[in-house]
Amino acid sequence: MSSIFENAIKTPGNWLLENGPNSDIVLSCRIRLARNLKNELFPHYIKKENSKKLKENLKKIISNCASLNNSEFYEMSDITHSQKMLLLERHLISKELAEKEFGMLAVSSDEKLSIMVNEEDHLRLQAFGSGLQLSEVWEKINKLDDELAEQVEFAYSEKYGFLTACPTNVGTGMRCSILVHLPGIILINQLKSIHKAIEKLGLTIRGYYGEGSEAIGNFFQISNQITLGLSEEQIIDKINNIGKKIVEHEENARKVLLQESKIRLEDQIYRALGILKNARIISTNETMSLLSFIRLAVDLKIIKDITISTLNEILVFLQPGHLQKIAGKELSPEKRDFIRAKMIREKFSNAN
């Protein structure tokens, strides 16, 4: 099994290394499309042998897609638990897929475009981009969708649109989201009003790890709830617009902080750096909270010898699966906190 696992602790996915538009505040954007084949039962109901056949059939079909012509395939039955953890932490597979006997992942070498096969739906297409560039990401995933549609017939109703295993995805089958970093808004205590504005638009705001997760490190995921009754372009427009407004709010909040409490802000930033450069034991949550101050400081050019790419690397590498890969063995949570602290000290050894 090849490059993703080999490179896992050298680099995060490319979409985390690039500098897309507004990527100081909008870390990344993501679109996923749920698709099912006509004349096949949804994965929950399908028979084992058919599920296997479907997987093999889809492997050929995906290989024919120009968008994924350099892609790699990972079959869940062929990879280890540790390897599944790495794919999970890189947002390439879901927990649900990891447990599926005939689950499969197809992924481009830059990790920006991928397909899960036999998850909740037959096909889950996913595209990532750096910053706020949903139109570009949409163009890509739409092309892949077309390439698939040329080869298979999707379950589709003139009335409802694309049919999906879960009714909440019926229609466009699209979930469109942005991951935003809002330390300024949090520090000046304005999240509540942002929250209200987002809900009014029928969108949702969640923590870093998506559905049901806490807000850690001042990261938030904003995504559409509704997939029915709106076109793909309308959904993208909505998220794009709220993204732009949030960027504006966050920039204002940062200005206020610099004007009204610069020394206090610098104190928080340098304390965070001091701890990250010195801790011998550190949890994921504490790391995320402290990194938020460093990210803000880099954005504000208060800290100049750390790059956003380094911060994004840490964001991926601090997770259990990646730490185990770094250590070359399974680790207890206590040992992970130790290896995490060591990895961070090394990454920041030259930062002042």
Added chain:
Amino acid sequence: MSSIFENAIKTPGNWLLENGPNSDIVLSCRIRLARNLKNELFPHYIKKENSKKLKENLKKIISNCASLNNSEFYEMSDITHSQKMLLLERHLISKELAEKEFGMLAVSSDEKLSIMVNEEDHLRLQAFGSGLQLSEVWEKINKLDDELAEQVEFAYSEKYGFLTACPTNVGTGMRCSILVHLPGIILINQLKSIHKAIEKLGLTIRGYYGEGSEAIGNFFQISNQITLGLSEEQIIDKINNIGKKIVEHEENARKVLLQESKIRLEDQIYRALGILKNARIISTNETMSLLSFIRLAVDLKIIKDITISTLNEILVFLQPGHLQKIAGKELSPEKRDFIRAKMIREKFSNAN
């Protein structure tokens, strides 16, 4: 007015720069003697003009003492509020003396031997030493006491011993104390049993700033309560013995920490260093707590490029009066927290 104020922000008193016996745990020891002149009313009752005369008379007498032949005199009426703060913070005068119109301090240039005139008693002799060396300190102060007694007659009763303004000092008029640093005992949660042992011996344990003060930075003052019915040597023996026992307990506690939770301890130490080297705003209490870890680390040779002298300098310089001297002006508490953080960063700039 000369050297103490000029040197105040260059060096703390000599007793804080030397390495006395066990000074890794017993920072310093101190003896004070309360004395009053026969045939004079106690300072609370004396008439102004007599108080002034007394001060002038005592100045001559003190000048004649060989032990203080290089001493400097500071009259409270001649020095500024800021200068009084410096003397207070260097433990050379009390708040009570600072407010006395005819209060006077005589102090040796190394700050190890001093006399307050017209405080609660006519004379308060004080001697400091580094580490646990009460006998040496007693020898010194006893000699000064003799030199005074050759020139004046003290208020003394065959039955009670030395008579003092407050009955709690009658007898020897002696308060003997040691300042101990007990991070190990605190970290393994054994202070309570130490507390009990000390109280059983009729001694008291208090925080860093003595009577009524909180325990900050894991510093504690242990001193005698009783001045009556015990000889000076007996009091010194008691404090000496408890001092030795506490040193043993603390050393054991440190061994336990190194054996059972070295990584956790190192984590606390390096986090403390990281904050001290990076904070832009820091309070006295936080500084004291963090410095306690650094002191422990230097004692345990975990940190090698910081000296105990540097830590003792910071301990003196972090106080408001010294910070104002560093800044060259009066400072609000907020500004002090800023200047304190700056001073500490400079002191630790080369430490790793």
